[in-house]
Amino acid sequence: MAEATEIRKLVYLVTGGCGFLGEHVVRMLLQREPRLSELRVFDLHLGPWLEELKTGPVRVTAIQGDVTQAHEVAAAVAGAHVVIHTAGLVDVFGRASPETIYEVNVQGTKNVIEACVQTGTRFLVYTSSMEVVGPNIKGHPFYRGNEDTPYEAVHKHPYPCSKAQAEQLVLEANGREVHGGLPLVTCALRPTGIYGEGHQIMRDFYHQGLRLGGRLFRAIPASVEHGRVYVGNVAWMHVLVARELQRQAALLGGQVYFCYDESPYKSYEDFNMEFLGPCGLRLVETRLLVPYWLLMLLAALNALLQWLLRPLLLYAPLLNPYTLAVANTTFTVSTDKARRHFGYEPLFSWEDSRSRTIRWVRAVEGSAP
Ligand SMILES: NC(=O)C1=CN([C@@H]2O[C@H](COP(=O)(O)OP(=O)(O)OC[C@H]3O[C@@H](n4cnc5c(N)ncnc54)[C@H](O)[C@@H]3O)[C@@H](O)[C@H]2O)C=CC1
Numbered sequence: 494m495a496e497a498t499e500i501r502k503l504v505y506l507v508t509g510g511c512g513f514l515g516e517h518v519v520r521m522l523l524q525r526e527p528r529l530s531e532l533r534v535f536d537l538h539l540g541p542w543l544e545e546l547k548t549g550p551v552r553v554t555a556i557q558g559d560v561t562q563a564h565e566v567a568a569a570v571a572g573a574h575v576v577i578h579t580a581g582l583v584d585v586f587g588r589a590s591p592e593t594i595y596e597v598n599v600q601g602t603k604n605v606i607e608a609c610v611q612t613g614t615r616f617l618v619y620t621s622s623m624e625v626v627g628p629n630i631k632g633h634p635f636y637r638g639n640e641d642t643p644y645e646a647v648h649k650h651p652y653p654c655s656k657a658q659a660e661q662l663v664l665e666a667n668g669r670e671v672h673g674g675l676p677l678v679t680c681a682l683r684p685t686g687i688y689g690e691g692h693q694i695m696r697d698f699y700h701q702g703l704r705l706g707g708r709l710f711r712a713i714p715a716s717v718e719h720g721r722v723y724v725g726n727v728a729w730m731h732v733l734v735a736r737e738l739q740r741q742a743a744l745l746g747g748q749v750y751f752c753y754d755e756s757p758y759k760s761y762e763d764f765n766m767e768f769l770g771p772c773g774l775r776l777v778e779t780r781l782l783v784p785y786w787l788l789m790l791l792a793a794l795n796a797l798l799q800w801l802l803r804p805l806l807l808y809a810p811l812l813n814p815y816t817l818a819v820a821n822t823t824f825t826v827s828t829d830k831a832r833r834h835f836g837y838e839p840l841f842s843w844e845d846s847r848s849r850t851i852r853w854v855r856a857v858e859g860s861a862p
C-alpha cells in the first residue's frame with residue numbers, strides 16, 4: 494500500500510473530460526495509470542458521475558470551465574504534468590456558428606498551449622480527428638491509408654478546418670520552451686469515427702429506427718468504407734501516448750497518430766447495424782427507391798430550411814450536404830505507427846467492443862430520445 498502511494502505523483506488534466514470520449518479517458522486513466530496522484534477534469538458541463546470517482550486513491554478534481562477563457566485554462570493547467578486536450582465543439586450539423594466552432598476548437602487550443610508554456614507543463618496530447626485529413630471537398634477516397642499516405646486535404650466546413658488548424662498549432666508548439674526552461678512535448682491523435690457507450694449519434698439512429706417501426710433505410714452504398722474505432726481503444730491510446738510521451742519525447746514529440754483497432758471496414762450504416770441489428774432493428778435496402786441525386790436534393794433542402802428557419806428555431810437534422818459527402822466517401826485507415834512508436838495494442842477486441850456497445854444500446858432502449 495505504501496508503495497502504491499509512493500509512486501503516485503503525477504497530476505493529469507483532461508479537458509472535455511465529461512464528453513463522450515473524455516469520460517472514457519478519465520475512467521481509463523483511473524484504471525490504468527498507476528502513477529496518477531490527481532486527475533483534474535475540466536469541462537463546460539460537469540457530469541454527476543464524477544462524484545462516484547472521488548472515493549478512490551486518486552484525487553479527482555472537477556473544474557467547471559471554458560477553454561475559450563485563457564485565465565480559466567491557465568488556472569486549471571497550473572501544476573499539471575500532463576494535459577490531454579479532448580475538449581472541442583463537434584458540430585457538422587450547423588448547430589453552432591462557424592465563429593463559435595473556431596473560438597472553441599482553435600482559440601481554446603491556443604489557450605491550452607499558452608497555459609502549458611506559462612505554467613511549465615511539459616506534456617500535451619491533443620485529440621485531433623481523421624477529419625483533418627479527409628474526406629476532402631472533392632470526395633477523393635482514402636482507402637486504408639496511413640499517416641504518410643499522400644492525400645489532398647482541402648476543407649471548407651468549419652469543423653474540419655478548425656481541427657486542422659488546432660492540430661497544426663499543437664504540432665508547431667512541440668519544442669517550445671515552457672516556464673522553467675524545458676521543452677514542451679506534444680502530439681496529436683486522430684480518431685476515425687468513434688463508437689461505443691455514450692455515442693449520441695448511435696442513440697439517435699436507434700431511436701429513429703424505433704420510430705420507423707424497427708427499420709432503418711439504406712442510403713449509402715455498402716461498398717463505401719468508413720473508418721470506425723471503439724471509444725475504449727481511443728481512450729487507451731490517449732493514456733498510453735501520454736505515458737510514453739514522457740519517456741520517449743524525442744520519438745513521439747511532434748507526431749500524429751491515427752487511432753485504430755480491429756473494428757471491421759464497413760459502410761457507416763452497415764457498421765451501425767452490427768449493434769442496432771442485435772437490438773431489433775433491420776436495414777431496409779432502398780437503393781432503387783432513393784437514388785443518390787434525391788438524397789443530395791434532400792440534403793440541400795435541409796440546408797436551405799436550416800437557413801430559412803434560423804431566425805425562428807434551430808433545425809439541424811443529421812442529413813446535410815456535408816454529412817452526406819462524408820458518409821458517402823470511403824475513408825479508412827490501416828497503420829501500425831502507434832504500435833511501432835509506443836507499443837499500442839487495442840485493449841478491447843472487436844468482439845468485446847461490439848458486445849459492450851450492444852449492451853449499452855440495449856440499456857438505452859426505453860430511455861427518452
Ligand atoms: N466523436 C467522434 O467520432 C470524434 C471526435 N473527435 C474529437 O474528440 C474530441 C471529443 O469528442 P466527443 O467526445 O465526440 O465530443 P463531445 O461533445 O461528447 O465532448 C466534447 C466535450 O468538450 C466539452 N466542451 C465543449 N466546449 C467546451 C468549452 N468551450 N470549454 C470546455 N469544455 C468544452 C463539452 O462539454 C464536452 O463534454 C473532440 O475534440 C472531437 O473533435 C475526433 C474524431 C472523431
Ligand SMILES: C[C@@H](CO)CCC[C@@H](C)[C@H]1CC[C@H]2[C@@H]3[C@H](O)CC4=CC(=O)CC[C@]4(C)[C@H]3CC[C@]12C
Nearest residue numbers: 583585622624685686712761811812816817819820
Ligand atoms: C446519410 C445518412 C443516412 O443514414 C447518414 C449520415 C451519417 C452522418 C451523420 C455521419 C457519417 C460519418 C460521420 C462523421 C465521421 O464519423 C467522422 C467524424 C469525425 C469527427 O471528428 C467528428 C464526427 C464526424 C464528423 C462524424 C459525424 C457524423 C457523420 C457525418
